[in-house]
Amino acid sequence: MPTKPLIGRETRLCMSLSARPGNFGTRFHNRLYELLGLDFVYKAFSTRDLEGAVRGIRALAIRGCAISMPFKEAVIPLLDGIAPSAAAIDSVNTIVNDEGTLTGHNTDYAAVVRLIADIDPATPFVLRGSGGMAKAVVAALCNSGFRDGTIVARNAEQGQALATRYGFRWQADLGAAGAPLLINVTPIGMAGGDADALAFPEAMIAASQIVIDVVQYPPETRLLRAAQMAGKRIITGTEIATLQALDQFVLYTGVTPSDAQVADAAAFARAAG
Known part of the structure; x- marks a missing residue:
């Protein structure tokens, strides 16, 4: 297994926003970072200030953000654009930050x-x-x-x-x-x-x-x-979460894990509760 760098100033942050955050996505992403030796960290958040949270994503150069209920539609006007996957259904579950430009995607579909x-x-x-x-x-x-x-x-x-x-x-x-x-x-x-x-x-x-x-x-x-x-x-929901989180992971990192690594990360996330 590659050695994951210690968290430092070069570490890239990814996150999620949900009314009721769970642990699956956090543990899934962080386990893949560990397995692949990537200098990333992932943290789940809740908020009552969606607009402020999105400003924070842009201002702090947060690489990506998963969006869950009840923010999937409300977040759209706060973004710079949306990909075809989100535009087709007017719903965003993923934000990718490219040097301050926030684009909404939908990996649920x-x-x-x-x-x-x-x-x-x-x-x-x-x-x-x-x-x-x-x-x-x-x-x-x-x-x-x-x-x-x-x-x-x-x-x-x-x-x-x-x-x-x-x-x-x-x-x-x-x-x-x-x-x-x-x-x-x-x-x-x-x-x-x-x-x-x-x-x-x-x-x-x-x-x-x-x-x-x-x-x-x-x-x-x-x-x-x-x-x-x-x-x-x-x-x-865990099956859906695994597949959509995998697509998010690739969008954020540009790295495609192996099937074995995905299975390992999903099992780790489920076992952790």
Whole structure:
């Protein structure tokens, strides 16, 4: 293993901004820096001053910043530009700082496309959520050939706009909207106030075939546990986080780790909790 330089004045900083920071991304990136001997360090932050935080990224020459809920759309006006991956869905999950020029990207979309590649696009789905991550997931579904889907979102304006943009149905509440593919793209089940809540009723889970939960922390949400107990295939927030974080890592460092190094870093991040 290459020797990682001691932190000094040449060390480059990367970071994340989230309402509820977890440890997965921090440990994933830092483990890869260690494995590859890169002079980088990564730190997670939360903020109530998004504009001030973005000014800090520029002023302090922070190389890159991951953006999580609820900042993925609000950050766009604060940037100098957005890459096609973010412009296509009006959502940013990654900022790259090139000598003071901040460009927004979206690596969530590509991660979801890869993870749903073996699911029959004729499979009907129900998706809960309408925020920035929901845009990435719905765009991935549409561009992967899915046509029979329902977007469930209490925010009528956002939910209807998202459904209309990609040719799906919208409704405000779940009702009886079951489907073989269930996707949670809300904070329901995230560590904190909603940790014990289920994004879908147990009867709906029992009638499904595949359950996707984008929540990253905790790695095993109540929804995922319920789906596993019911014998359903699951796709976890950790799987999505690993793929999208890998793309971020490459954007920040210009280095592509080996599959073995990615697996090592993901296992390290999961084991660390």
